[in-house]
Amino acid sequence: MINLRYFAGLKEQTGVSEEQIDMAGRTVEELWQWATEKYPDFLSGAARVAVNEEYALPTDVLEKGDVVAFIPPVSGG
Amino acid sequence: MKAFEVVTEAINPQVYADFVLRPEAGAVTLFTGHVREWTKGVRTLHLSYEAYVPMAEKKLAQIGQEIEQRWEGTKVAIAHRIGELQISDIAVVIAVSSPHRKTAYEANEYAIERIKEIVPIWKKEIWEDGEQWIGDQKKKPKGGLA
Numbered sequence: 001m002i003n004l005r006y007f008a009g010l011k012e013q014t015g016v017s018e019e020q021i022d023m024a025g026r027t028v029e030e031l032w033q034w035a036t037e038k039y040p041d042f043l044s045g046a047a048r049v050a051v052n053e054e055y056a057l058p059t060d061v062l063e064k065g066d067v068v069a070f071i072p073p074v075s076g077g
Numbered sequence: 078m079k080a081f082e083v084v085t086e087a088i089n090p091q092v093y094a095d096f097v098l099r100p101e102a103g104a105v106t107l108f109t110g111h112v113r114e115w116t117k118g119v120r121t122l123h124l125s126y127e128a129y130v131p132m133a134e135k136k137l138a139q140i141g142q143e144i145e146q147r148w149e150g151t152k153v154a155i156a157h158r159i160g161e162l163q164i165s166d167i168a169v170v171i172a173v174s175s176p177h178r179k180t181a182y183e184a185n186e187y188a189i190e191r192i193k194e195i196v197p198i199w200k201k202e203i204w205e206d207g208e209q210w211i212g213d214q215k216k217k218p219k220g221g222l223a
Contacts, residue, residue, distance in 0.1 A: 008199035009210040053132035073212040076198030077169050
């Protein structure tokens with residue numbers, strides 16, 4: 001399983017901060033497609049994806065146990 | 078304290094200035110970012126910051142490494158506070174020491190710019206009549222994977 005984490009505005013859109021899905025072996029791009037189908041408002045957030053606390057590329061392949069975070073535009077400082 | 082940390086309590090900037098001070102340093106720049114009441118005519122009552130804490134601390138440390146590689150002889154400490162912050166509270170502190178003044182200023186500004194680019198921390202402004210998560214402050218996203 002892959003552990004998904006949502007933050008800030010995206011968390012409010014999904015209604016959950018975490019969930020698990022069975023997408024090991026699939027790419028970040030495929031995960032993104034899954035998320036935007038499940039959560040139609042997702043694109044408006046223009047999120048980046050982090051895998052195990054590093055920003056990922058769309059072509060990166062997910063592995064069992066990965067922690068994947070959807071990172072909406074950051075606004076610290 | 079840690080040199081790069083996300084905290085939930087009030088920030089004491091002196092702690093971070095003391096951390097970077099050492100005999101070879103001729104300059105310490107200390108930047109504190111505060112909660113502002115008015116933004117483009119809209120009055121903020123308070124702010125709420127959220128972070129992906131482990132990744133945020135990792136990215137703050139990365140910024141420190143970038144600086145210490147780019148400007149020789151610098152030492153950096155950064156803290157960002159999350160949770161509910163009131164007007165004038167310190168949200169972020171950046172301390173940089175270096176042998177000379179110019180480097181300390183430049184490196185400090187670089188740190189805040191990088192924080193706004195890569196550190197997963199989000200700010201929500203709470204107004205009298207609503208609230209909003211604030212988006213990317215450096216560039217306007219077009220949607221989709223960045």
